[in-house]
Amino acid sequence: MIYQDTNISTNNFEQCKKCTICTVYCPVTIVNPLYPGPKLAGPDGERYRLKNARFFNEALKYCLNCKRCEVACPSNVRIGDIIQSARLKYSKSPVKLRDIMLASTDVMGTVATHMAPVVNTSLRMPVVKKLLDATLAIDSHRTFPSYASQTFVKWFEKEAAAKQDSFNRHVAYFHGCYVNYNYPALGRDFVKVMNACGIGVRLLEKERCCGVAKIVNRMTAPARRDAAINLKSIRAAVADGMQVVGTSSTCILTMRDEYPNLLGLDNADVADCINLASRYLFQLVDEGRVKLAFRPEYRVRVAYHAPCHMEKLGWTIYSTSLLRMIPGLEFVSLPSQCCGLAGTYGFKKENYNASQEIGRQLFDAIQRSGVDTVATDCETCKWQIEQGTGITVRNPISIIAEALDVEKTRTLNNI
Numbered sequence: 001m002i003y004q005d006t007n008i009s010t011n012n013f014e015q016c017k018k019c020t021i022c023t024v025y026c027p028v029t030i031v032n033p034l035y036p037g038p039k040l041a042g043p044d045g046e047r048y049r050l051k052n053a054r055f056f057n058e059a060l061k062y063c064l065n066c067k068r069c070e071v072a073c074p075s076n077v078r079i080g081d082i083i084q085s086a087r088l089k090y091s092k093s094p095v096k097l098r099d100i101m102l103a104s105t106d107v108m109g110t111v112a113t114h115m116a117p118v119v120n121t122s123l124r125m126p127v128v129k130k131l132l133d134a135t136l137a138i139d140s141h142r143t144f145p146s147y148a149s150q151t152f153v154k155w156f157e158k159e160a161a162a163k164q165d166s167f168n169r170h171v172a173y174f175h176g177c178y179v180n181y182n183y184p185a186l187g188r189d190f191v192k193v194m195n196a197c198g199i200g201v202r203l204l205e206k207e208r209c210c211g212v213a214k215i216v217n218r219m220t221a222p223a224r225r226d227a228a229i230n231l232k233s234i235r236a237a238v239a240d241g242m243q244v245v246g247t248s249s250t251c252i253l254t255m256r257d258e259y260p261n262l263l264g265l266d267n268a269d270v271a272d273c274i275n276l277a278s279r280y281l282f283q284l285v286d287e288g289r290v291k292l293a294f295r296p297e298y299r300v301r302v303a304y305h306a307p308c309h310m311e312k313l314g315w316t317i318y319s320t321s322l323l324r325m326i327p328g329l330e331f332v333s334l335p336s337q338c339c340g341l342a343g344t345y346g347f348k349k350e351n352y353n354a355s356q357e358i359g360r361q362l363f364d365a366i367q368r369s370g371v372d373t374v375a376t377d378c379e380t381c382k383w384q385i386e387q388g389t390g391i392t393v394r395n396p397i398s399i400i401a402e403a404l405d406v407e408k409t410r411t412l413n414n415i
Contacts, residue, residue, distance in 0.1 A: 167200030
């Protein structure tokens, strides 16, 4: 099935000065000679494609959508968006069953959580991995994230929802697929930190996957449908006086930037109210509206990995600053490197080797650092780094939740 695009925002390829710095910073160009690179695939190719669609090159599928080209571009050309919109508009290749399955996170997560022990055991079995490799071209070397037996939403409704009424101010939490189906502990940590700071947590009236996996797999119509549901719920939360806060840098980037730029959905009225948890918390502390207290006995050596989408947002400083506030935390900086997984990209057999090669320098730097754990704001970076290094990776919010002196923090915030 081919999902046709119908409403892509006008791109800005004419701002390109042909300096090629985007190609220098592209992690794919280094490891995959089949990929023409962001300059040729993006602004240069767009000039040809607008003249004749036959100039479209299916090799654009090798783009990671990491946005590092956009971060490097001195002219602010939306190179990644140009490439993705070209794929959505011109590609004639059918969307594979594998890609639909990998991108349908709500469907697959709902099914998997109902029989999590069976699914988790099966996905670790070599015979199942080989079967997925042979039938769907999901590389047998890839480790799948585990599914939780209870979703975050069910935990929240049962254990936390009623308690939120006692707070005078609230945020709306966009938990995302990862927290809901794979790692509810991060959601619980977010609620713990917010509540300790005197902030109640609400869930959106209705939440769907942010849509990034559907966008990069050219499932435009389903992505737009999910995005419209999310925007309706976000607008309702903002109308109630709440910011919408998430713990995934990719989810936040997608809802703020990709909805208008790739799906043609206007979010200008609420985009500035969509925030990342670490940025939101830092702003509260920086403005003196919240005080944090940490356990004096807490000790850990942490390296922070900046996800590519976090760098595109320009928000790395918020997570690193929060981590540096913890007295017992020894902070280790890592070089700016793409991890190579890029959501569903690194699960595909044709991309697996390139994915691992892209991440290799990062893996080596982490293993040399001698850290206890790695912090990052992206769940797929977590999966890739843990597979590549064997070192546990945690969201900064979870590290803060672990280090927090809850009672003292509550007292400081007059709760």
